[in-house]
Amino acid sequence: MIKKLLQSVFLTLVCLFIALTSQGQGAQNPLIHADVPDMAMIRVGDTYYMSSTTMHMSPGLPIMKSKDLVNWQLVNYAYDTLGDVDALNLANGKNAYGKGSWASSLRFHDGTYYVTTFAQTTGKTYIFSTKDIEHGPWKAQSFEPSLHDHTLFFDDDGKVYMIWGGGQLKMVELKDDLSGIKPGTESVLIGNATAPAGPNVGLPAEGSQLFKVNGKYYLFNIAWPKGGMRTVIVHRADRITGPYEGRVAFQDKGVAQGGLIDTPDGDWYAYLFRDYGAVGRIPYLVPVKWEDGWPVLGIDGKVPDELNLPASKGLIPGIVASDEFTRKKGEPALPLVWQWNHNPVNELWSVTQRKGYLRLKTGRVDKDFLQARNTLTQRTLGPESAGSTAIDVSNMKAGDFAGLALLQRQYGLVGVRYSNGAKSIVMVNAESGSPVVAESVPLKQKKVYLKAEADFNDRRDVATFFYSLDGKTWKKIGSQLKMAYTLPHFMGYRFGLFNYATETPGGYADFDFFRVDPSLEGSFQKP
Known part of the structure; x- marks a missing residue:
């Protein structure tokens, strides 16, 4: 009885200390x-x-x-x-x-x-x-x-x-x-x-x-x-x-x-x-x-x-936020945390054509990620953050490239490229100012999970990219990206979901979710 009483008093003191602190x-x-x-x-x-x-x-x-x-x-x-x-x-x-x-x-x-x-x-x-x-x-x-x-x-x-x-x-x-x-x-x-x-x-x-x-x-x-x-x-x-x-x-x-x-x-x-x-x-x-x-x-x-002001509750979901792409009646198509890279073509994206998914269609041929229309973005956050998504790539056309990017002039991305009759998971590193394929892995299934980690601690400014075939076991892909704030873009790095065609327009990719976490060890659970 005394032991239980002491334990109760101890727990009360701990809770009081935490509250006061x-x-x-x-x-x-x-x-x-x-x-x-x-x-x-x-x-x-x-x-x-x-x-x-x-x-x-x-x-x-x-x-x-x-x-x-x-x-x-x-x-x-x-x-x-x-x-x-x-x-x-x-x-x-x-x-x-x-x-x-x-x-x-x-x-x-x-x-x-x-x-x-x-x-x-x-x-x-x-x-x-x-x-x-x-x-x-x-x-x-x-x-x-x-x-x-x-x-x-x-x-x-x-x-x-x-x-x-x-x-x-x-x-x-x-x-x-x-x-x-x-x-x-x-x-x-x-x-x-x-x-x-x-x-x-x-x-x-x-x-x-x-x-x-x-x-x-x-x-x-x-x-x-x-x-x-x-x-x-x-x-x-x-x-x-x-x-x-x-x-x-x-x-x-x-x-x-x-x-x-x-x-x-x-x-x-x-x-x-x-x-x-x-x-x-x-x-x-x-x-x-x-x-x-x-x-x-x-x-x-x-x-x-x-x-001498109240403590911050964090930037999620006020400034950045996860999105399952599910919409109730009367809700806006996209939450305010999202912005398009340049003006969008509204006929080429949808959150209603497949319930619970963002569909990005291709409408023209582009040779470069930075010229691709309808890249959907939101801010990264420091001192570190990670974003993940899952994509159904079964309706891509030859030459299409869809995935998850960290957008700036010296960008990095991981995605699925459909080329020569086969799909591959590809990591592209544009640290030098020109895009370089750092690694390519064959993909035999229609759904793939992608993740980008951004480490801004002490201005390290390093990004690492991953993929997963089951959403549980992640594998690093490609090379680390040394991120750099460049004046031609004049903007901090942003997470971006993209899909563009390099051969024939008309294909599409379905993004199941986007989840952001303020750490590099995030669980990426549903918000």
Whole structure:
């Protein structure tokens, strides 16, 4: 009896210790260990919204929601497709890798949400607006020219402005209906916004985000001095037209580009991001204090590892998620975690033609994976992650290639190739910039399981590929891929499901599921 009592007391103490310890563990930096760059953020009441860059992906301009600044969930996109041009359609040998839409601006004004972006690909500036940011519908407006890294700003006098540029920052006033620029309103706002960072300029000041706090205007920019690191520059003025005085506001670990957000309790943070190798550009939060009318970023000028905010519950399923491809009545065809590589051809994919499967059909002949239409993607996540799928390849045609990829310019993939009357499991390594078949294994059955592991720990940036004939015993295939974040794609590695034809269109592959796990030892069970 005494022994049982002691055991009960011991277990109670252990549970109490675990509970107290877990309560003490708050949020950690990085805030999101996945590719969510160029963030813009607002708070409406007790709810935060964030937009980000996904460039050539479709749908684009993702909207995320949080109640605590830490745990984020994808809730919408501002557009399905940005435009109908060859580069966005992966047509006629053209592509929009590293282009498409870039850094957005996010605002809430008089009951309406506004998210804006610009695109080199189309040469336009875009304004999307809605009363319901989580569900839409969105009103879309666009005008020329493309205002690089602009910030949208509604001033208290009813005027609406955009500030944009690199090094020399300019400002325009927009028409009352936001349909374009008011003629004759363009002016140089700051002649050399990079000056506070010194004369040795690598990347001139860009990434403008403007805020008004206690009657003063604060303009955030990023610069990159040669031989230095990404740097936050802040300019301050009493009037939106200036004059502005500037200073270096933050310089640590290359964490930069973003702006200010406050909590309902009156705490302030700067949301910024960091280039972090192959996983992409990952968000950080830095506490802000106000001194002499200036925002002072960081703890003693440094990025803190821990934040006085609730702990993260993980990026699954809010930012990335598994998918069994089963759909109940009324559910969208694809969850928001999915984005197509460039504009999709909607007639060539389905989640209804075979219940519980994603069907990818081929509609044309392509010679290269990077030009293939309808590759379905979602983010990888750090510090490590793995994705797996199973494919029924019985309806592929000669020359077809279907499988699982890690998408970037120097990609890697494992899939099934139908060639010379036989199917083979093939691993392709494009680490050199050109695709190389690292290994090929004959396949005698119609279903095969594929897996890709991405190790981003300490920027190792190594990927390993596997296959299985029964979904239980995995065999490594091919060579390890040394992943590299390349500027031609300007995006962290993404998991991708693909199927393309090299000889005759019309075949298809059926994907049974996609399962993602935040470890390299995942069980890949159903979510």
